Amino acid sequence: MVYSAALQEEFRKKGIKEGDRIRVAGEGGAFEGLMMPRPHHGDAGIIVLKLDNGYNIGIRPLSVALVSKSQKVTRGTEQDDDRKKGDIAILGCGGTIASRIEYETGAVYPSISPQELRATFPALERWPMHARQLFALFSEDLNVHHWRLLADEIEKEIKGGSDGVVVMHGTDTMAYTSAAISFMLQNLPIPVVFVGAQRSSDRPSSDNEINLLNSVFAATHDFGEVGVCMHADTNDDYCHIHRGTRVRKMHTSRRDAFKSINSQPLFAVDYRSKRFDPLSEYKKRSKEPLLARKNLNPNVGLVYTHPNIKPEFIAKLDIYDGVVLMATGLGQVPTNSMNDKTVHGILPQIKGLISSGIPVVISSQTIYGRVCMRVYSNGRLLMDAGAIGDGADWTPETAYAKLCWVLGQTKDMKKVGEMMMTDYAGEISVRSEACP
Amino acid sequence: MKIGIEIHQRLATNKLFCGCSCEISEDAKHCAVMERRLHPVLSELGEADRASKAESSKERVFEYQVFRNNCLVEMDEEPPGPLNSDALKVALQAALQLNATPVNEVQVMRKTVIDGSNTSGFQRTSIVAMNGHVDTSKGAIKIPLIAIEEESAGIVSAGDPKATYRLDRLGIPLIEISTTPDIKDGAHLTEVAQKIGMILRTLPGVARGLGTIRQDVNISTEGGARVEIKGAQDLKMLPKYVETEEKRQLELVKLLAELRSRKALPVKRHEIDVTKAFHDTKAALIAAGLKAGAIVLAQKLPAHKGLLGKELQHGKRYGTELSDYAKLAGVKGMIHSDEGMEKYGITKDELAKVGRELAMGENDAFVLIVAPKAQAERAMGHVIDRANMDYVPQETRRANPDGTSSFMRPLPGRARLYPETDVPPITLTKEMLDSVERTESLEHKKEKLEKMLNKEMAGRILKSRHLHLFEKLVASGAEPMLVATTLEETVVSLRREGVEFPDLEKTLSDIFQEFGKGTFVKAAMPEVLKGMAKGARAEAVLKVYRLQRITGKELERIAEECGHDMKAIMQKFRLQVDPQEVSILLALKKKAKETRQN
Structure with missing residues (x-):
């Protein structure tokens, strides 16, 4: 609650709490209703009152009185489901898809219990499933710690005999997490499907339902990769399953924000028509034993190069154990290959990082296309300095998650270079396909 | 009887939560189509609104036509922008003219609407001012609240399971003005509607023309229920709607008394598939249905004989009311036993078979629904629910041009409103209120x-x-x-x-x-x-087009040519001469002539 200090004092004196029925006298007359929490915007001296007709209005109070205390029932603590062999596991990590609204106040919580999940999506009944909440955070707050925790939980599900795993996750950093899990858990014997929602779950039009049901439906099928299940287009029709290392969020708000970069989605899916169409090559459920290499190095930076970038700034990146640069075009940074007096190159600083044992990995700001540092001299100089990435068609986020993972496996610079350029989870392709 | 009115007036500003223009044309072609579904969002108490429930039972798909004047906001693909301050200003001007007091802070709310008329599944609405009134010949009528809200999408076709809407009008700002139910009678209702309408039209920012203002009438009678009649276009018809609705409720109350005395309620749900009775039918409606895979579902309404045919409004019977409820499931209607079976082509033999299947008694009635099995069952459920209402139900009804009304949906319960967290509240500061010019009364x-x-x-x-x-x-x-x-x-x-x-x-x-x-x-x-x-x-x-005025010397010349005859001049040069100037000229000439003669 962010009411003004004076109002808070007034509430305290009169024993008024959020949700209580109060009477507020303002200039326009006296109004009765429920006291609502103050939104963060606006004037903290104005009381938000829910009238009996359901509307909220803001009144600057001349006087306030308590009418009756709130009858609000406190929510009981709800239990996680028990794991059952052969079930689909739904793991909650927060985000829009797993958020619920408190209708009285309008507050949104990034958390949903298994009971609430079933009540909200009754159609989940058609698949045997169990659910639990791992953490309840907005995706921009997630980090390596959460990737590790999630990988541990997915491994538990695999070992416990689950038939597929669905991960409910915020969309903003979903591509980082899906890429990281792709490297940490290889030879997957079951599908791991990330799912999110672009439009808030408190609206009847939310994309959460179709995305979730399609993700569970997809998780029952025969593929052994990390996928991301989101709307294929603006219609509430079918979803795409994207490869976890290839996917990127390409729009701030649209339902079809998620796109496969430099590749086709894995599948088109629709649980209603039981459609599960492969759109590109994919791995079946692995018969080989699960390869869990879950160590990560969190101390990695991702930096966007730009005109006017300062050499000193690049030098300061030595606080990291590894750096991914989002370079321009085919993979260039200002290196001043023309020896022009007006140019400030950053090549000496990059060389400095590499020679002190900090790998520098190149990806492109163009997002689409392959890094080809051999074409221009600025790129060649970068390559000669030992920058990694020539020939890779990865997204910056995948390059980033991969470097965190590689540096969790080895500190040897030569090995880092080799591992970065080895395709582990479909993140690098040999050829850029001409046909869509 | 209590009568109140709700008036919705469109504004001519840009849209309420985006920069799109509100200029729409019926002839415009859409540039894209999208298909969506809506699902009811349960509140924590697990209560879905009763109107929302009725809609969601239809399992519908909504097709939206997207126009040039639409952006991602109307497509529900982008969060709304801030509330349009021009529109807010017009609403405040309306509030001043209606003697209402602005709130200190406008809070934008979401009102759940899942009939597809809003892509988001809710309508954004905010109270701008409260406690107003309008003076009329029969005293002041209170206006407890003045709100500003978004216009819904326009319906193109209401098919099943797919309904089609056009998005061009979605998001146009509306001022909503509702009165207390203190309007005295039908004539007074027209007066109140006219007065508020005229006040709105004097404001500079309101839209004008067909369909830019709508009236919803609220009527409740003693022993009856509150009913909202939507979409009355002609103000002169308002008294007729009041009169018809009062009569309809009165007839329903009488009918309920009769049902009670016959101990006809409650009707137990026991529908029977009587498709077999019609396997070789000549009844066109049924034959066509069966060919398309429908079944004929029948339900007995014990001790209802004669009551289904009871007229409640001109040309509309109790059977029509049940049929309107069946339509909630997307069927076209139903057949009931108080209708002439000949008009459907149902034979005596078929009728006897149905009677045997249902074990019909002397005083019983029945209804038939022809539709695919699941849909027919849903429709029959609605019919039985309606038949079991031993009270006059609260309803939203559509105003028909002939003064009658038809059931649309149950009256929404206390509206499910919750805050629109994407739009910050707007504090109405003194400076802002001072900047709103008071328009002429x-x-x-x-x-x-x-x-x-x-x-x-x-x-x-x-x-x-x-x-x-x-x-x-x-x-x-x-x-x-x-x-x-x-x-x-x-x-x-x-x-x-x-x-x-x-x-x-x-x-x-x-x-x-x-x-x-x-x-x-x-x-x-x-x-x-x-x-x-x-x-x-x-x-x-x-x-x-040679329409320049002929005057002075040139006029004198043509007057001469026409022999100074007014008629001749006007006949030849009507569009070019000022008759007053001609008559002065002729008078002067005449005077000059007379002087000369003297």
Whole structure:
């Protein structure tokens, strides 16, 4: 609650709490209703009152009185489901898809219990499933710690005999997490499907339902990769399953924000028509034993190069154990290959990082296309300095998650270079396909 | 009986939560189509709104036509922008004219609507002012709240399972004004609606023209229920809706008493598939249904005989009411035993078979629904639910042009409103309220118009959609009566001939400016206007069509030519001479002649 200090004092004196029925006298007359929490915007001296007709209005109070205390029932603590062999596991990590609204106040919580999940999506009944909440955070707050925790939980599900795993996750950093899990858990014997929602779950039009049901439906099928299940287009029709290392969020708000970069989605899916169409090559459920290499190095930076970038700034990146640069075009940074007096190159600083044992990995700001540092001299100089990435068609986020993972496996610079350029989870392709 | 009214007035600003224009044209073609579904969002208490539940039972798909004046906000693909301050200003001006007090802070709410008319599944609405009133001949009528809200999408077709809407009008700002149910009678209702409508029309930012204002009438009778009649277009029809609804509820109360005395309620749900009885039927409706895979589902309504055929409104029976509920499941209707079976082509033999299947007694009635199994069962469920209401149900009903009404959906319960967290609240500061100009009151405006026009024309201009254009033209120096007749008569009759003015304001400012210079005469006004319809300037039209005024020496010359005969001059040069000038000239000539003769 962010009411003004004076109002808070007034509430305290009169024993008024959020949700209580109060009477507020303002200039326009006296109004009765429920006291609502103050939104963060606006004037903290104005009381938000829910009238009996359901509307909220803001009144600057001349006087306030308590009418009756709130009858609000406190929510009981709800239990996680028990794991059952052969079930689909739904793991909650927060985000829009797993958020619920408190209708009285309008507050949104990034958390949903298994009971609430079933009540909200009754159609989940058609698949045997169990659910639990791992953490309840907005995706921009997630980090390596959460990737590790999630990988541990997915491994538990695999070992416990689950038939597929669905991960409910915020969309903003979903591509980082899906890429990281792709490297940490290889030879997957079951599908791991990330799912999110672009439009808030408190609206009847939310994309959460179709995305979730399609993700569970997809998780029952025969593929052994990390996928991301989101709307294929603006219609509430079918979803795409994207490869976890290839996917990127390409729009701030649209339902079809998620796109496969430099590749086709894995599948088109629709649980209603039981459609599960492969759109590109994919791995079946692995018969080989699960390869869990879950160590990560969190101390990695991702930096966007730009005109006017300062050499000193690049030098300061030595606080990291590894750096991914989002370079321009085919993979260039200002290196001043023309020896022009007006140019400030950053090549000496990059060389400095590499020679002190900090790998520098190149990806492109163009997002689409392959890094080809051999074409221009600025790129060649970068390559000669030992920058990694020539020939890779990865997204910056995948390059980033991969470097965190590689540096969790080895500190040897030569090995880092080799591992970065080895395709582990479909993140690098040999050829850029001409046909869509 | 209690009567209240809710008025929705569209504004002519941009849309309420995005930068899209509110100018829409019925002829515009959509540029894209999208398909969506809505699912009810359960509140924590697990209660879905009763209107929402009725809608969601239809498992519907919504197709939306997207237009050039749409953006991602109307497609529900982008969060809304801030509330349009121009629209808020007009709402505040309306509040001042209706003697209401603005709230200190406007809070935007979401009102759950899942019939597909909003892509988001809710309508954004906010209270702007409270505690107003409007003075009428029968005392003041209270206006407890004035709200500003988004217009819904327009329905194109309401099919099952797919309904189609057009998004061009979605998001147009509406001012919502609702009165307390203190309106005295039908005539008073018309007066209140007219008065509020006129007050709204005096505001500069409101939209004018067909469909820009809508009235919903709330009626409740003693022993009956509250019913909302939506979409009445003609204000003169309002008393008729009140009268019809009062009678309908009275008849329903009588019918309920009869049902009670017959111990006919509750009806136990026991529907039977009687498709077999019609395997070789000549009944076209049933045969077509069966061919398409439908079944015939029958349900007995014990001790209902004769009551289904009881007329409640002109041409509408109790059976019609049940049938309207069946339509909630998307079926076209139902057949009941108080109807003439001949009109469907159902034979005595088929009827007897159905009777045997249902074990019909002397006083029983039945209903038949022809539809695919699941849909027929849903529809029958709605019929039985309605039949078991031993009270007059609260309903939203559609106003039919003949003064009757038809069931649309159950009256929404206490509206499910929750905060629109994407739009910050707006504090109405003193500076902001001071910056809202107080517009001229309706009374003052009327008085002013009556001074410059005759009473009849003043009344017409006050109601006209061109009121503000009239005021502008007069302010720039044009003669009021000429402006009024041009707007209300000349332009109207030219339009009837098919002459359109894409930019009426520009055309009229030009023509009145030219007229002010005295370069043409009043009689030529329609001809000049016609010439200007294609976009030409008045000056050019005068030259090309030879409509310049003839005056002075030239007038003397043609008067001479016509033998100083008024009739001959006017016949030949009607569009170019000012009759007053001609008669003065002729009088002078005559006088001169007389002087000479003397």
